[in-house]
Amino acid sequence: MYLGMMAGHHMGWGIIEEEGWRKGPWTAEEDGLLTEYVKLHGEGRWNSVARLAGLKRNGKSCRLRWVNYLRPELKRGQITPHEESIILDLHARWGNRWSTIARSLPGRTDNEIKNYWRTHFKKKAKVPSDASEKAKNRFLRRKQFHNQQHQQQQQHLQVNQEEVKRILALLDENNDTKMPCFWPQVKQGMETISTYPHHTTDHQEQGFNYSMLNGNVSVPEASNNEDNFLWDGLWNLNDVHGNFSSTCATGKAS
């Protein structure tokens, strides 16, 4: 995807600023240095990176590169239809609070979601025109392709459902489900899939009625593929209910 292209050659800039900071696309070598730095020192103290890792990048640039691109827990690939529906839901609720929305989509960054929204939905608010109709058609074609991919993904997910139910049963036994940070995550290949309960259809009237918010954890019925596993990290809805710790938020450095 974009990685090889961006890392492989620069696109006409890669400027050295007056202060000596490099700007523009990151090279594979810089990525390696930054990754090595984080392995050794952990996330944070970004302004030390230049000195300690031998990078000619300012802290801000390093942090951004790590958070949006190099973090190992990042999901690659297209936004799935169910991720899209979460984005729509949460955007309707919170507006452009991209980082908040991103916390409900493990492996996705605020930048990614922001870009996705701008590309796919911002223009749709305008009056339909020929051009937008064509764009819509293109989008639908892509979406159809995504759906196919998603169905394949669901097949993998079904394998994990048994595991999730097993964990939930254990949690029920221990009556321990009021600990949102304890919500299980299931590994699927390189991806970590959070397993929050599915929202009900009337969530827009009620705020978010994800059942676990009251500590009542239930496994969603396997009604259909599209909605079945709409479970990603909504314990981070502390903004809504104000009483959930977000310390388990994905990817946040301490």
Next chain:
DNA sequence: AATGTTCACAACCGCGGGGTC
């Protein structure tokens, strides 16, 4: 085939909040 338009996304910027001295 050439040209124009739109999409996708990495990266930058400015700003503000929180912590520390």
Next chain:
DNA sequence: AGACCCCGCGGTTGTGAACAT
């Protein structure tokens, strides 16, 4: 108290790819 630093957020820009005409 306030100056400074670090960090994170949201908005914007720039560029190549993909698509349409």
